[in-house]
Amino acid sequence: MPPTSYGTLYLIPVTLGDDHHEPVLPVDVVNIARRLENFVVENEKSARRFLGSIKTLRPVRELALSTLNEHTQDKDIPALLAPLLAGQDIGIMSEAGCPGIADPGAKLVALAHRRGIRVKPLVGPSSILLALIASGLDGQRFSFLGYLPAEKSARNQRLREIEKHSAKANETQIFIETPYRNQHLFDDILASCQPQTRLCVACNLTLESELIQTRTIAEWQKLTAPSLQKQPTVFLLLAS
């Protein structure tokens, strides 16, 4: 058991867009986030906006926010644990959704385990998980691959590998793209994959404009393409 004099590292999920938190966060999660005074955040601006929206017990300007993002050097991460070692709790927050997936938060969590600090994950929205369950693609086995290569020919090569692996392992393949390149990725999938492969696009999850559709490549080719440009989108592919 970790020394009881240490604080707890809470993994605080936040909303996926500018929506309200009631539809996507349990009351108890909001109450925990409200009383914390120390945060490690991926994006300070969005974190302050979220903390303002949940009405923290202390004014947001009095809370201690440290940044952990892709520019943070590994040597600077141990210092972020200081409040925990001094007995105070910390909340870690990603820019959107759950911390520690496709963001650098996992490094701080790993350090906490090494120091025997209690890590407490809280329930909230994850676009990857919501997309997976809503896709109807087999959730018995799945892989999240993060971003695919940005360069067109490397990406098409990778898409063919992904499709091959999906068919062989009967495994749903999940990937994302920076929103302004979504439409290119969608077009490349339609051009590179087999007609009977199933593709789900899950767009603007939890928002009013949510769109989730699963079709075969052959069916997508006959439809008017959905407008994915600049919309946060999760792509899921299952080949047979």
Add this chain to the structure above:
Amino acid sequence: MPPTSYGTLYLIPVTLGDDHHEPVLPVDVVNIARRLENFVVENEKSARRFLGSIKTLRPVRELALSTLNEHTQDKDIPALLAPLLAGQDIGIMSEAGCPGIADPGAKLVALAHRRGIRVKPLVGPSSILLALIASGLDGQRFSFLGYLPAEKSARNQRLREIEKHSAKANETQIFIETPYRNQHLFDDILASCQPQTRLCVACNLTLESELIQTRTIAEWQKLTAPSLQKQPTVFLLLAS
């Protein structure tokens, strides 16, 4: 767009154990589940207990529950869509956590997409996701593998393959076991894997007895093994 005369298929997450729903379900999710009158459930007994606990608007005995589990034949699944085609909403529920992951619910969701029925995923607890974010293992890439082979030598062989793939792809490997075999699996991992490989065991997630620890194989070998027997546990492994 789907015909507006169709109902919506809601994916209703439920608690992971006998805990209360307040810590793990958003209020709006509970309110949606409360007003539904048609359900497709993996386990009728646990579904009735959950519906009783959230105080459905109509008495639980008046709600229509159909079963979809591993014994359901594919030919019987299309009939489950009938209320949706007649304009009524359906809630689909797994025995624990989110529907459509490691349960047969995905087949109904896939059919709904084929018929142009709206699918709406709701936020709630997923032991796989909670384990992943709390493990501190790299969430940039991960695979969920479901169950490993039950037979010892096949399982040890599979563990070595998993470890090799994890190191090569820098990918966290997530898997589960039927709870009464957890201790055997844990012992086999310690015996089969490399000393520097990191292993997280995440046990009884969201419950009072929650235990989440990440250590290297070498460190686990020196510790008293945690008691995992008959406790729902997620195993996560990252090799380097």
